[in-house]
Amino acid sequence: MFDDLRSFLGALKERNLLCHVRPEVDWDLEIGAIQRRVFDRDGPALFFEKVRGYEWPLVSGVLGTPERYALALGCETHKGAIIRKVEAAAAKPIAPVIVKSALCQENVDQGASIDLLKFPVPKWRRLDGGRYIGTLGLVITKDPDTGVQNVGIYREQVLDRNRLGLNATQQVGTLWQKWQRKGKAMPVATVIGVDPCTLIASCVQAPLGVDEFGISGALRGSPLPMVRCVSQELEVPATAEIVLEGEIAPDAALTNEGPFGEFTGYYGMVTQSPVIDLTAVTFRNRPVLQGTLEGKPPNESTMLRSVGHSAGAAARLRRMNLPGLRDLYITDMSCANFMVIVSMEKQFYFGQARQVIEGVWANMHIAKWVVVVNDDIDIFDRRQVEWALSTRVAPHRDIWVTPANQVNTNLDPAAHPDDRNYPNLRGSRIGIDATVDFKGFDFPPETLPSPEEFSRVDARWREYGID
Numbered sequence: 001m002f003d004d005l006r007s008f009l010g011a012l013k014e015r016n017l018l019c020h021v022r023p024e025v026d027w028d029l030e031i032g033a034i035q036r037r038v039f040d041r042d043g044p045a046l047f048f049e050k051v052r053g054y055e056w057p058l059v060s061g062v063l064g065t066p067e068r069y070a071l072a073l074g075c076e077t078h079k080g081a082i083i084r085k086v087e088a089a090a091a092k093p094i095a096p097v098i099v100k101s102a103l104c105q106e107n108v109d110q111g112a113s114i115d116l117l118k119f120p121v122p123k124w125r126r127l128d129g130g131r132y133i134g135t136l137g138l139v140i141t142k143d144p145d146t147g148v149q150n151v152g153i154y155r156e157q158v159l160d161r162n163r164l165g166l167n168a169t170q171q172v173g174t175l176w177q178k179w180q181r182k183g184k185a186m187p188v189a190t191v192i193g194v195d196p197c198t199l200i201a202s203c204v205q206a207p208l209g210v211d212e213f214g215i216s217g218a219l220r221g222s223p224l225p226m227v228r229c230v231s232q233e234l235e236v237p238a239t240a241e242i243v244l245e246g247e248i249a250p251d252a253a254l255t256n257e258g259p260f261g262e263f264t265g266y267y268g269m270v271t272q273s274p275v276i277d278l279t280a281v282t283f284r285n286r287p288v289l290q291g292t293l294e295g296k297p298p299n300e301s302t303m304l305r306s307v308g309h310s311a312g313a314a315a316r317l318r319r320m321n322l323p324g325l326r327d328l329y330i331t332d333m334s335c336a337n338f339m340v341i342v343s344m345e346k347q348f349y350f351g352q353a354r355q356v357i358e359g360v361w362a363n364m365h366i367a368k369w370v371v372v373v374n375d376d377i378d379i380f381d382r383r384q385v386e387w388a389l390s391t392r393v394a395p396h397r398d399i400w401v402t403p404a405n406q407v408n409t410n411l412d413p414a415a416h417p418d419d420r421n422y423p424n425l426r427g428s429r430i431g432i433d434a435t436v437d438f439k440g441f442d443f444p445p446e447t448l449p450s451p452e453e454f455s456r457v458d459a460r461w462r463e464y465g466i467d
């Protein structure tokens with residue numbers, strides 16, 4: 001278990017999974033281009049020691065590969081094992097503990113001393129609307145009705161020294177509308193540079209009303225220490241590198257935010273976003289700014305989303321108690337609007353696979369593709385899924401395309417721009433029954449050797465001298 005980002009970086013370094021970049025690099029596009037090359041090569045996490053004009057470092061690409069997840073979580077590197085570990089933690093959260101003093105408050109800037117560009121904030125991509133400090137920032141808000149905190153990663157653009165434009169969609173969008181309806185300012189804290197379990201937990205799509213910091217506690221095996229903000233009624237992880245405290249006024253004018261090079265691999269549209277007015281910035285001595293390059297998969301956010309959303313969606317689907325459900329995986333290269341693969345036991349009645357498809361749609365607002373397969377298919381093995389799609393599906397019978405009036409995301413590049421304005425988002429979905437059940441006939445026998453034939457050769461395996 002790692003107490004903070006720094007101890008995890010130390011462990012990565014020991015295993016050659018982190019590279020210290022020592023020459024000076026430019027925050028203006030150079031860091032983004034380096035990171036792109038490294039993602040494309042499945043390379044190490046990057047610690048930029050000297051960013052032009054800055055003395056404090058920047059780290060990116062920290063949770064980019066299953067190997068680094070396994071180290072953070074203490075489990076196998078198989079994606080299924082990682083997702084199951086996170087899903088189990090979400091089922092048994094451990095509430096955080098509140099501490100009185102914290103490393104994240106070693107330095108406190110308030111009023112005129114607040115300056116976001118004190119930190120080496122990159123301009124990640126050429127067409128970005130500005131410099132984004134929130135690319136891996138945990139945005140903490142709370143429900144004004146229940147007081148329960150919510151955390152998720154939402155992008156944040158630096159507007160000036162003490163103002164941020166926030167992409168307030170999904171659960172933050174709902175909570176912000178709740179605060180607006182009460183005519184009150186919404187407190188927001190953005191936490192940058194946390195221990196890896198907390199970062200992973202923040203991406204779990206837990207239902208509104210579930211505080212994901214409890215999931216972090218379960219992943220860590222002990223309560224997450226948190227501290228009260230200095231200027232807002234919110235609590236933040238005590239060992240974070242940087243905390244941006246602020247609020248969004250109920251009558252705040254919206255600002256142009258973006259474009260931003262999105263995880264879909266396309267630029268999103270300029271968005272009308274609410275503004276966070278900062279009330280304090282707190283940080284550790286010699287803070288490490290953590291960020292990541294969004295953009296065409298594969299990248300760090302591919303893994304974060306695939307794991308967090310798979311774990312959240314599987315937990316919600318299981319709660320529906322549909323019989324025979326086995327496993328669920330949101331593929332890593334599907335983005336904007338996911339491809340969800342679900343495996344199930346041999347169906348018990350006609351229409352069960354369609355029920356599962358409807359169950360996924362009911363539970364996830366971004367699930368453009370849902371593919372249901374039998375449990376002889378390993379859903380984490382792309383080759384097996386493709387085989388099921390090509391041999392078990394008759395398109396006219398097994399593919400179900402919805403009308404174009406379904407809930408969608410503003411980031412789906414295939415949707416018409418008129419349908420991409422939050423909260424008025426529309427799109428269509430496709431469900432595929434790639435099972436062999438209830439198709440009106442028996443599939444031909446498969447060509448694999450029988451279990452007896454296999455066990456006979458397994459018993460003599462060493463003798464063959466093949467390995």
Ligand SMILES: Cc1cc2nc3c(=O)[nH]c(=O)nc-3n(C[C@H](O)[C@H](O)[C@H](O)COP(=O)(O)O)c2cc1C
Binds near residue numbers: 135153212294304
């Ligand atoms: C690197 C990264 C950046 C993200 N940026 C955004 C964003 O700008 N807007 C958004 O709605 N979701 C974004 N997400 C997805 C949310 O963080 C994710 O859906 C999370 O579960 C939301 O938490 P919540 O539902 O508890 O609020 C991002 C995820 C990652 C990994």
